Amino acid sequence: MAETEGEVDVLVQRVVKDITNAFKRNPNIDEIGVIPCPEARYNRSPIVLVENKLGVESWCVKFLLPYVHNKLLLYRQRKHWLDREALVDITCTLLLLNPDFTTAWNVRKELLQCGVLHPEKDLYLGKLALTKFPKSPETWIHRRWVLQQILGQLSAVGRGSKQQQHYGEAEQPEAERSQQLSDHLSRTLHQEMKVCSDAACRYPSNYNAWSHRIWVLQHMAKGNIKVFHDELSSMRLWVSMHVSDHSGFHYRQFLLKELSTELSQTPPCIPTIMSSSQDQSSTVSRSSSHHHSHAQANGELPGAEAAEEEERQLGCTTVLQLFHEEMELCSDLIQSFPGHETLWSHRRHVFYLWHNLRKEHQQHCSSNGGVVPGQLKDSDSCPPEVGAQSSAGQGESVNGQRHASEPMEVDGASLPEPRDSKRLKRGVLLPGPPALPSEHSFVSGILERCSNPEQRRFALAYKKWLDTVIDREP
Structure with a gap:
């Protein structure tokens, strides 16, 4: 091993040249690392190139x-x-x-x-x-x-x-x-x-x-809804495998907020899920008749009004579906991996985001004098058929329960098609939105069959948050 200043200079110049030549020989190097080697054992270069991995023997790093x-x-x-x-x-x-x-x-x-x-x-x-x-x-x-x-x-x-x-x-x-x-x-x-x-x-x-x-x-990718939606879909598997990584869930919260904002640009942005298919059909019919008469009064074409209304309903359906799927994912992970505070924090953020989005929409409709299709009250409960329908096709969960079976590849995800909004007009029930009764029911179910002390502590804290923060807001 070199000891004098001149020998060190020659050694280092040779190592720098070897690293440069390694990249010339293999331009597809995809990983670097330091090989534990306290001293030079052989009269050879300390730069090791195996397939696409480049290693540097540790003894030469100090020089x-x-x-x-x-x-x-x-x-x-x-x-x-x-x-x-x-x-x-x-x-x-x-x-x-x-x-x-x-x-x-x-x-x-x-x-x-x-x-x-x-x-x-x-x-x-x-x-x-x-x-x-x-x-x-x-x-x-x-x-x-x-x-x-x-x-x-x-x-x-x-x-x-x-x-x-x-x-x-x-x-x-x-x-x-x-x-x-x-x-x-x-x-x-x-x-x-x-x-x-x-x-x-x-x-x-x-x-x-x-x-x-x-x-x-x-x-x-600002404003590109498909890119954001593909990211949200492709990250489901990652967060399911890293349930304690808060940064990954924070990224999902960012995606969910951006998608909600983009899809909610054209009011009415938040749909109202009624307690039955008949109520929903009547509400949409009254809304459609109102817009139709308004369009005729202003000389607008009925076809353009129908297309605009269909686009609004598609945006509403997509926002609702996003929040429903996110809460379903959170429920599966909390039940499959008990005792992880990150999952409860994520659920709290998603529910609060939906709560504020619904409240802002109602304030927007009231201030602009628009017609509110209905109000999503916390007392509204989700019908049993909704839960079965929403979980259909979900596959198995991470731990043998339910697991999202959407393709994890970026190009595998897709936004709801326009015909989904036509189903809405025909009165088909959509997945239920997050609501206080459903959240209290979920927490109660966790507490009844909970054997993990940490899980119980997080569930009680979440229930207290629902009672003190959400329930007391106007």
């Missing part, structure tokens, strides 16, 4: 990391010159060993802005660093900066295409160019979702990974 660290600091202090290729190699080696070194990421930002680096290459480097350090905050921050650069480039290309089309240039490839931009954005979004999932699996309650995932959806 390698200080060396590249000092080299980069001297360069930033203008005391040592490094060409662009050397900067790329040194920052790559340094960030694989210590991704929270902000100076190295800043240097790579400068190289990217100069055109030396491609944004995809930095995303790839960050992905590898997260396999070893999945919670690294500086890596997540840099990824967001790179994604902003990509979004800016795509926006600039889009504006340039519109200008060319305005002046009569390149009209033919316009549709093709737009499709390429859309495909590129879709691929980038899919890759980010996978990076976040892998990091969340490697580190429990990885707040940085889940926050980044929320940021990606807010900036790259």
